[in-house]
Amino acid sequence: xxxxxxxxxxxxxxxxxxxxxxxxxxxxxxxxxxxxxxxxxxxxxxxxxxxxxxxxxxxxxxxxxxxxxxxxxxxxxxxxxxxxxxxxxxxxxxxxxxxxxxxxxxxxxxxxxxxxxxxxxxxxxxxxxxxxxxxxxxxxxxxxxxxxxxxxxxxxxxxxxxxxxxxxxxxxxxxxxxxxxxxxxxxxxxxxxxxxxxxxxxxxxxxxxxxxxxxxxxxxxxxxxxxxxxxxxxxxxxxxxxxxxxxxxxxxxxxxxxxxxxxxxxxxxxxxxxxxxxxxxxxxxxxxxxxxxxxxxxxxxxxxxxxxxxxxxxxxxxxxxxxxxxxxxxxxxxxxxxxxxxxxxxxxxxxxxxxxxxxxxxxxxxxxxxxxxxxxxxx
Amino acid sequence: xxxxxxxxxxxxxxxxxxxxxxxxxxxxxxxxxxxxxxxxxxxxxxxxxxxxxxxxxxxxxxxxxxxxxxxxxxxxxxxxxxxxxxxxxxxxxxxxxxxxxxxxxxxxxxxxxxxxxxxxxxxxxxxxxxxxxxxxxxxxxxxxxxxxxxxxxxxxxxxxxxxxxxxxxxxxxxxxxxxxxxxxxxxxxxxxxxxxxxxxxxxxxxxxxxxxxxxxxxxxxxxxxxxxxxxxxxxxxxxxxxxxxxxxxxxxxxxxxxxxxxxxxxxxxxxxxxxxxxxxxxxxxxxxxxxxxxxxxxxxxxxxxxxxxxxxxxxxxxxxxxxxxxxxxxxxxxxxxxxxxxxxxxxxxxxxxx
Numbered sequence: 001x002x003x004x005x006x007x008x009x010x011x012x013x014x015x016x017x018x019x020x021x022x023x024x025x026x027x028x029x030x031x032x033x034x035x036x037x038x039x040x041x042x043x044x045x046x047x048x049x050x051x052x053x054x055x056x057x058x059x060x061x062x063x064x065x066x067x068x069x070x071x072x073x074x075x076x077x078x079x080x081x082x083x084x085x086x087x088x089x090x091x092x093x094x095x096x097x098x099x100x101x102x103x104x105x106x107x108x109x110x111x112x113x114x115x116x117x118x119x120x121x122x123x124x125x126x127x128x129x130x131x132x133x134x135x136x137x138x139x140x141x142x143x144x145x146x147x148x149x150x151x152x153x154x155x156x157x158x159x160x161x162x163x164x165x166x167x168x169x170x171x172x173x174x175x176x177x178x179x180x181x182x183x184x185x186x187x188x189x190x191x192x193x194x195x196x197x198x199x200x201x202x203x204x205x206x207x208x209x210x211x212x213x214x215x216x217x218x219x220x221x222x223x224x225x226x227x228x229x230x231x232x233x234x235x236x237x238x239x240x241x242x243x244x245x246x247x248x249x250x251x252x253x254x255x256x257x258x259x260x261x262x263x264x265x266x267x268x269x270x271x272x273x274x275x276x277x278x279x280x281x282x283x284x285x286x287x288x289x290x291x292x293x294x295x296x297x298x299x300x301x302x303x304x305x306x307x308x309x310x311x312x313x314x315x316x317x318x319x320x321x322x323x324x325x326x327x328x329x330x331x332x333x334x335x336x337x338x339x340x341x342x343x344x345x346x347x348x349x350x351x352x353x354x355x356x357x358x359x360x361x362x363x364x365x366x367x368x369x370x371x372x373x374x375x376x377x378x379x
Numbered sequence: 380x381x382x383x384x385x386x387x388x389x390x391x392x393x394x395x396x397x398x399x400x401x402x403x404x405x406x407x408x409x410x411x412x413x414x415x416x417x418x419x420x421x422x423x424x425x426x427x428x429x430x431x432x433x434x435x436x437x438x439x440x441x442x443x444x445x446x447x448x449x450x451x452x453x454x455x456x457x458x459x460x461x462x463x464x465x466x467x468x469x470x471x472x473x474x475x476x477x478x479x480x481x482x483x484x485x486x487x488x489x490x491x492x493x494x495x496x497x498x499x500x501x502x503x504x505x506x507x508x509x510x511x512x513x514x515x516x517x518x519x520x521x522x523x524x525x526x527x528x529x530x531x532x533x534x535x536x537x538x539x540x541x542x543x544x545x546x547x548x549x550x551x552x553x554x555x556x557x558x559x560x561x562x563x564x565x566x567x568x569x570x571x572x573x574x575x576x577x578x579x580x581x582x583x584x585x586x587x588x589x590x591x592x593x594x595x596x597x598x599x600x601x602x603x604x605x606x607x608x609x610x611x612x613x614x615x616x617x618x619x620x621x622x623x624x625x626x627x628x629x630x631x632x633x634x635x636x637x638x639x640x641x642x643x644x645x646x647x648x649x650x651x652x653x654x655x656x657x658x659x660x661x662x663x664x665x666x667x668x669x670x671x672x673x674x675x676x677x678x679x680x681x682x683x684x685x686x687x688x689x690x691x692x693x694x695x696x697x698x699x700x701x702x703x704x705x706x707x708x709x710x711x712x713x714x715x716x717x718x719x720x721x722x723x724x725x726x727x728x729x730x731x732x733x
Contacts, residue, residue, distance in 0.1 A: 003629050005637045007730040016727070082723045255723060263719035271708050278711030279703070282658035285651070285726055286634040292729065293633070314626045364615075371618035374625055375610075378598045 003307060005289060006296040012075050019079040022052060026085075032341060033084020033256030035352055037249040041165050041210070042086035043120070049080075050120030055090050056098050064115030065098075070299035074248065074292060081252040088162060088210075093117045093124040095247070097170060100187075100240050104228030109189070125163045127171035127190065127214070128237065131156060135365050138181045138234060142173040142216060144188055150222040151175070151188060156215050163192055163199045163212040171216070172237055175230050185233030189225040190216070206351040245360060246294045246308035250315030251287045253356060254322040257349050258284075260342035261326055273329050280322050287315050306373040309366040316356045317363070323349045385442075387449035387636070390431075394453035397422050402457045407688055410460040411547030415513045420461045420485060423454075429463050430481060433471035434645075438481035444468065444577070444642035448584035448635060455588025455696075458688040460548050462487050462510045464581035470518035473574050477529035477564035484515030490575060490700070494521040494555065496528055496563065501555040507699075511551035512539050516561065520571050523563070527570060530560035544695035546688065576653040578700035583635040583653075583660035585696050589689045590628040590667045596686055597624055597671045600678070611674075620674040624667050631656075631663035641730055651725065654710035661703025664693035 008016070026048065034040055049055050057073040059065020066072075077095075080087050098117050101110055116122035133140045142155025153173060163169060171190045178184035192199065196219040201209040228236045258280065269277065290311050297304045326346060327334070336347040357363045385393070401419050410416035423429050432447035433439020447468040454463045462485050470486035487509050494503040501521060511517060517532045538554040598621055601612035611617045638652035668690040672679045679686040697703065717725055 003633050005633060005640050005730060007640075020724070078727065082727070259719045259722055262715055262722055266715040266719060269711060269715050274711030274715065275704050275708040276711065277715065278654065278707030278709065279658055279662070281710055281714055281722075281726060282634070282655035282707065283630075283662075285655040285729075286630050286637075286659045288727070289633045289637045289729065290630065310622070310626055310629065313622070314630060367619055367622040368615065370622045370625065371612070371615070374598055374621050375602055375612045375618070378595075378602050 002297065002302075002304065003290055003293045004296070006071075006293045008071070008075070008292075012071055015072060016075045016079060019054065019076050023079060023083045023085060027083060031084075032344070033259075034086060034088075035084065035256065035345075035348060036081045036253030037087070037091055038253065038352060039081075039084055039088050039091075040086035041088040041162050043089045043123070045086045046090040046120035046123075048120075049085075049087075050090070050118060054080075055120045056094050056114065056118035059098050059102065059114050059118050063102075063110050064118040066118075070295050071292070074295040078248040078252065078288075081248050082255045084256040089123050089165070090117070090120050092126055092161070092166075093122060096126065096240055097124040097168075100170070100227065100236065103239065104187075104232075104236050106224070108224060109227070113189075122168070123162070123166040125160050125166045125169040125192070127157045127160060127169040129157065129159045131158055135362055137172070137237065138185070140172050140174060140185065142171060144171075144173045144175045144186060144221065147220070150220060151226070153188060153190065153216045153219040153221055156213060158202065158213050160199075160212045160214045162210055163214050164201065166192060168192060169214070170227055172233055175233075182234040184231060185237075186230045187227040187233045187236055188221045189227050190219060190221055191225075194219050194221075196220070204355075206348065241361065245366075246291055246304075246311035246315075248288070248291060250312045250356075250360075251284060251291065251318055253319045253352075254326075254349065257326055257342070257345045258322065260340070260345050261330070264340050264342040265330065276325050276329050280325060283318050287311065287318055291315065306370055309361070309369045312360065313357075313363055313366045313370070319356050320353045323353045385446065387445050387640075390428075390442075390446055391449040391453045393426075394423070394428050394450050395456065397426060397428070398453065398457040398459055402459055404683075404685070404688075407458065407460065411543075414510070414541070414549045416460045419459055423459075423461060423463060424466075424485070429461075429485070430467040430471055433467050433475055433481055437471070437475035437479075439467055439471050439475070443639075443644050444580070444646070444648055445636070445639040448580065448639035451581055451584035452588035452591070452632070452635070455585035455692070456592040458546075458589065458592070458685075458692055460546070461485070462514060464578075464585065465489075465509050465514075468577055468581055469574065470516075472577065473520070473529055473566075473570060474518050474531070476570050476573070477566050479518075479529060479531065479562060479564050482516050482531065485510065485513065486516055486518055487511055487514045488518045488574070489578070490571075491519045491521065494519060496521040496523045496530060496560070500557050500559040501530065501532070503556065504552065504554045506552055507542060507544075507550040508553045509551075510549045511537075511553045512541060512549055517553065519555075520566055520574065523565070525565070527566040527568070528563050529566045529570065531562040532558060532560050544692075544699075546691040546695050548692075548695065573647050575700060576648050576650065579657040579706060580635065580638055580648050580653050582696045582699050583631065583656040584639065586660040586664045586693060587628070587632040587635040589693050589696070590624070590631055590663055593667050593671045593686065593689050593693070594621075594624045594628045596689070597621060597674050600675050604676075604678075617674055620670040624670045624674075627663040627667045627670075631660050634659040637730055650713070651710065651728075654706045654713075657701060657706035658703050658710065661697040661706075664697035668693045 057068040427440035430439040470488040638656040
C-alpha cells in the first residue's frame with residue numbers, strides 16, 4: 001500500500017480560500033448544513049456553482065469543464081462538504097457519471113452530456129442496486145433485450161437517490177445470458193422521463209423521501225445511449241466504484257455537527273470533553289491526509305483501489321464514532337426539533353449514520369477487498 | 380553522511396538494512412538483561428543516523444525532523460533497544476537550541492519539571508530517563524537563576540536507580556541533587572514545549588514503524604498457519620483483524636510523516652500536527668497490538684515469537700511524552716478556543732511546507 005503525505009500547492013490552497021469565500025456569501029447565515037453528500041437537492045445552487053466552474057471540474061475544457069486536476073476537484077469538494085452545501089443535484093453526475101463518460105463514453109455522448117453536466121443542467125442518479133442485488137452487484141436481473149433500433153429494458157432498481165428529481169440514470173443490466181455472471185452485463189443511459197419508467201419513493205427510517213424504487217417496464221433505450229461496450233458493464237462498474245470510494249464524502253458527513261458542537265459547547269469543555277473532541281480532530285486530520293494522498297495518486301495516473309477501500313472504511317467508521325462521541329459528550333435527550341442546530345443535526349446524524357458504512361460498498365465488502373490485497377502481497 | 384541529500388524513504392530503508400542482521404532475538408534478550416544493545420548502537424552512530432536533524436555546525440549529521448523520524452520508523456520496526464530518538468532529535472536539538480555542540484556518544488533526555496540549577500549545583504530528580512545508566516551524557520532543562528538553562532550532565536555523577544518499561548528498555552530514576560553540570564547555557568523560552576513536542580513526535584514515528592512491522596509479521600503468520608484445512612487469514616473474521624491493523628498502521632504512519640514533514644527543512648514540528656500524531660499513535664498502538672495478538676493466537680504470546688518485542692514497545696511508547704489523553708485534551712482545548720468557525724480552516728491547513 002502506498003500513502004504518501006501530500007502538500008497542497010499555493011494555487012490549490014488559493015482555490016480553497018476562493019471557494020470558502022464564495023460559499024460564505026452564497027449560503028445564508030442561518031443555513032442548516034447537510035450531512036456531507038446528504039446535502040439538499042438544489043438545482044439553483046448547482047447552477048450557481050457551475051457558473052464558478054466548480055461543477056464537473058475534471059471534465060476537459062473542450063467538453064465544457066474546467067480541465068482541473070483531481071486534487072483541485074478534491075479541494076473544492078472538501079469545501080462544499082465541509083459547509084454542508086446543497087450539492088445533491090449535481091453530485092452523482094459530477095463525481096461518477098462524468099469520469100465514466102470520459103473513460104468509456106462515445107464522442108457523441110461526451111459532446112452531448114459533459115457540457116450539460118458541467119453547466120449544472122443535467123443531473124444523474126445511479127442505477128446499480130436491485131431488490132436481489134446489493135453488495136452482490138453481479139446478480140442484477142434487469143434485462144435489456146435487442147430491438148430494431150436499440151434496447152428494451154425491463155426490471156427494478158432500488159435505492160435510486162433523487163430519481164424523482166434527476167434527468168438520467170445509468171442502468172447496469174443484463175444484455176445476454178452468460179454462464180459467467182460477470183459477463184453479459186452492460187450499462188445503459190436511461191432517461192428518467194421515458195415512457196415505462198415509474199419512480200416511487202422508498203421512505204427511509206428518518207421519514208425522508210429521497211430514495212426511490214424505479215420500475216422499468218419495456219423502456220426503450222436507443223443504441224447511442226449504450227455506455228461503453230455491450231458486455232463490458234462489470235469492468236466499467238468496477239472502475240467507476242474506485243472513483244466513488246475514498247473522497248472527502250467519507251469523512252466530512254459530520255463536519256457540520258462538529259462545528260455546531262463547538263458553537264454550543266466549545267466554551268465550557270471539561271478535560272474529558274476536550275480530550276474526546278481532540279481525539280476526533282486528530283483522527284479527522286489524519287484520515288484527511290490519507291484521502292488527499294489517494295487523490296494525488298489518482299492525479300498521477302495510479303489506480304489505488306485498495307487504498308481507496310481502506311480510506312472509505314476508516315472514514316465511515318470514524319464518522320459513526322463521532323456521532324456516538326458527540327452524543328455521549330452532550331448528554332442530552334435527543335430532540336429532532338431541538339432548540340439548537342447541534343441538537344437537530346445530532347438527531348439527523350443518529351438516524352442516518354448506519355447508512356454511511358453501507359453506501360458505496362459496505363464495511364464488510366471493503367474489508368474483503370483490502371484483505372485480499374494484503375494477503376496477496378504477502379504471498 | 381549528509382542527510383539532506385537523502386529522501387526520507389531511502390533513509391528509512393538504509394537504516395532498516397543496517398539493523399536487519401544485527402537485531403537478533405539473542406541481541407534483544409541480552410539488551411533486556413544488560414540494559415544496552417552492544418553491536419547495534421555503534422553502526423547506527425557511526426553512520427550518523429542517531430544525529431540526524433542536528434545541524435552539522437552543531438556536531439550533528441544535518442537533515443530535517445522528517446528525516447530523523449524516518450530513521451525512527453526503521454528503529455521502531457526493528458524494535459531496537461537504543462536511544463536513537465534521544466541522542467539527536469531530542470537531546471541534540473535541545474543542546475543546539477542553546478548553541479551547545481553535540482558531544483560524542485549516546486545521549487538521553489526527557490521532561491525534567493522541577494529541576495533547578497543554583498549555586499550549589501542541580502537540585503531535584505528526573506523520572507524515567509531512557510538509558511540514563513548507559514549514555515555518555517544527559518541533556519536536561521533546568522530552572523536557572525536567570526531563566527531556563529540547558530545543562531549537560533555526566534550520569535556517572537548522578538545517583539541512578541534502574542527502572543524499565545514494559546519492553547525492558549531502561550527508564551531510570553536520576554537523582555541530581557548537588558550534581559554540577561559539565562556545561563550550562565541559557566535556553567530559549569520555548570525549549571521545553573518544543574522538546575516535549577519532539578518527544579511526542581519521536582514516539583509517533585517509533586509507533587508507526589513498529590505497527591508496520593506488526594502488520595508484516597501478522598499477515599505472514601496468518602498466511603502460513605493452517606487450521607481447518609486452510610490458512611487462517613482465509614477466514615473473514617481473521618482477515619478483519621489484518622485489515623484493522625493495516626488501517627491503523629497506515630493512519631499512524633500518515634500522521635507521523637505529515638507532522639514531521641510539516642516541520643520543514645530546519646523548523647520544529649507544529650503544535651496541532653504533533654498533538655494529532657500523538658493521539659493517533661496512542662490509539663493505533665493499542666488497537667494494532669490487540670488485533671495482532673488475537674490474530675496470532677497463543678504463538679503471539681510467547682517470548683520466542685517476534686511479536687512480543689514489538690507489542691511490548693507499542694504498549695510502552697504510547698504513554699511516553701504525554702500519551703494520547705494529554706495530547707487529545709490539549710488539541711481539543713485549543714480547537715475549542717479557536718471557535719466553531721475556525722475549526723475546519725485550522726484542521727484543513729494540512730501540509731503547507733513545500
